[in-house]
Amino acid sequence: MSSAILAIELAYWQQTVLRALLGLVAVLLPAGTLVYLFLFKMMSFMQSRLGPMETGPYGSLQLLAEVGKFLQKEDLIPAAADRVVFKLAPFVVLISTFLLVLVIPAGPDLWFIDIDTGIFLALAVSSISVIGILMAGWASASKYSLIGGLRAAGQLVAYELPLVLAVMGVVIQAGTLNVQGIVMAQASGEIFGWGGIGNPFILTQFVGFAIFLIAVQAELTQPPFDMPVAESELVTGYLTEYSGLRFLMFFIGEFATAGIFSALAATMFLGGWYVPGLDPTDNLFNVIGPLVLIGKMVLVAFLIFWFRFTYPRFREDQLQQLAWKFLIPLSLVNIVATGVLKVVF
Amino acid sequence: MSTSTLFAATSGFDSLTGGEVMVAQNIAFAIMAVTMLVSAVRMVTTRNVVHAALYLVIVLAGAAGIFILLGAEFVGVTQVMVYIGAIVVLFLFGIMLTKGSFGDDDGVDGERRSMAAMVGALVLAVMAAALIDTFRDAELSRAQPSLTADIGDLIFSQYIVPFEAISVLLLAALIGAIVVARGD
Numbered sequence: 296m297s298s299a300i301l302a303i304e305l306a307y308w309q310q311t312v313l314r315a316l317l318g319l320v321a322v323l324l325p326a327g328t329l330v331y332l333f334l335f336k337m338m339s340f341m342q343s344r345l346g347p348m349e350t351g352p353y354g355s356l357q358l359l360a361e362v363g364k365f366l367q368k369e370d371l372i373p374a375a376a377d378r379v380v381f382k383l384a385p386f387v388v389l390i391s392t393f394l395l396v397l398v399i400p401a402g403p404d405l406w407f408i409d410i411d412t413g414i415f416l417a418l419a420v421s422s423i424s425v426i427g428i429l430m431a432g433w434a435s436a437s438k439y440s441l442i443g444g445l446r447a448a449g450q451l452v453a454y455e456l457p458l459v460l461a462v463m464g465v466v467i468q469a470g471t472l473n474v475q476g477i478v479m480a481q482a483s484g485e486i487f488g489w490g491g492i493g494n495p496f497i498l499t500q501f502v503g504f505a506i507f508l509i510a511v512q513a514e515l516t517q518p519p520f521d522m523p524v525a526e527s528e529l530v531t532g533y534l535t536e537y538s539g540l541r542f543l544m545f546f547i548g549e550f551a552t553a554g555i556f557s558a559l560a561a562t563m564f565l566g567g568w569y570v571p572g573l574d575p576t577d578n579l580f581n582v583i584g585p586l587v588l589i590g591k592m593v594l595v596a597f598l599i600f601w602f603r604f605t606y607p608r609f610r611e612d613q614l615q616q617l618a619w620k621f622l623i624p625l626s627l628v629n630i631v632a633t634g635v636l637k638v639v640f
Numbered sequence: 641m642s643t644s645t646l647f648a649a650t651s652g653f654d655s656l657t658g659g660e661v662m663v664a665q666n667i668a669f670a671i672m673a674v675t676m677l678v679s680a681v682r683m684v685t686t687r688n689v690v691h692a693a694l695y696l697v698i699v700l701a702g703a704a705g706i707f708i709l710l711g712a713e714f715v716g717v718t719q720v721m722v723y724i725g726a727i728v729v730l731f732l733f734g735i736m737l738t739k740g741s742f743g744d745d746d747g748v749d750g751e752r753r754s755m756a757a758m759v760g761a762l763v764l765a766v767m768a769a770a771l772i773d774t775f776r777d778a779e780l781s782r783a784q785p786s787l788t789a790d791i792g793d794l795i796f797s798q799y800i801v802p803f804e805a806i807s808v809l810l811l812a813a814l815i816g817a818i819v820v821a822r823g824d
Contacts, residue, residue: 380690380691419718419725420720422720422725423725426724433736452730
């Protein structure tokens, strides 16, 4: 049956429309999944409570109720705010999220764009969100927002370096920046001549995986790296003046980015849409690939949210020291080691 | 859409030399060029420094788009990473840390306008002369966009000396910045 679906040939504009719709799904679906599964349920269970239970079975429709609530709220803009910049800021953050999802393949023929610079493009567009956050912080004309925006920018710039450097090890090992190429390199890899499970890069790049997850946590400004939105001192930082739909856009942006970064980590370190034992060019993967990828994404996201609900907040100086004095040197050592081993073997 | 299709749809640049005219590519170029020009003019005429930095983002994004249109994918993405993701963020960071007032800045009066215009015209003339002289007869490869691996090979073989020189220059700038910031 899968081949019948895959035999359909679409015109270019039909593909484009389909890709745009699927892009929307690929951003909203992970965001919704993560919010319900982890923010509503897992956090509640960790704190010995049930979480939302009233709306739908086990509170599963709570998400729709929340969205409805935000849509009804008044779109407030502070009187002193820079109105245009204030209104544009959430869109800039969402643009970054939507561009980020494009590079992740979900099967041998299932991709939005299959470009040579793949992972480099993902890292480049993820840095656009910093501008949106700075715009939000500045345009709100509020000191809490401004301080929150500055803290966020300082943190995001500092943790972008370990993020990029952690990916570098994977790129060296796979020998390509193309994301599909990285998946294929893992699928066709061998562990000391044994190709039974391919060679998921988490085995050889575990240091890179750990650094990547820590950096992602900081990029998402989640606890323990949530100084930019520290509610006890800054209200909610750059989000303070936002309400209704615009707040919802920031919120979706945050959780969608969490999902997409998890999917990216799953693709780079856990083999992406590939499951061992099958031929990676099998048409079957165009059908089960997305499900496998979502499964692995939820697994990585579980780690991210586990840290989020477990650790207390860093102090600002500890946060910067962790990035500059520990993570960056460690990732540089990782790159050197990977390069040497690549040449030796 | 793979890059090869993107590139196939965008390789109308040699339409001047007798090839077929690529409509989609020309429209995309026109939109980006006009957006860049308008933003560039707004950037130097606005009195609000933060707005100027944000207009600069649009100009740089347009430049990245044109690089990708020309099949120089790696250069385009680097443009986004370095200029939008790092340099403009640094600009905004600096402005917001130091600027006392909110809104329009009366200090921005452009009193050195004629000087700036002269420098701008000179840079334009030198760049245009150098670029036209170098690439007058060059034709873009229609087969595929330039591959990152090829760029890497070129940088570390043919262009190794300029590459190392730039590295040393950047290192010197880095050390210089630290010395100036320490103040002793």
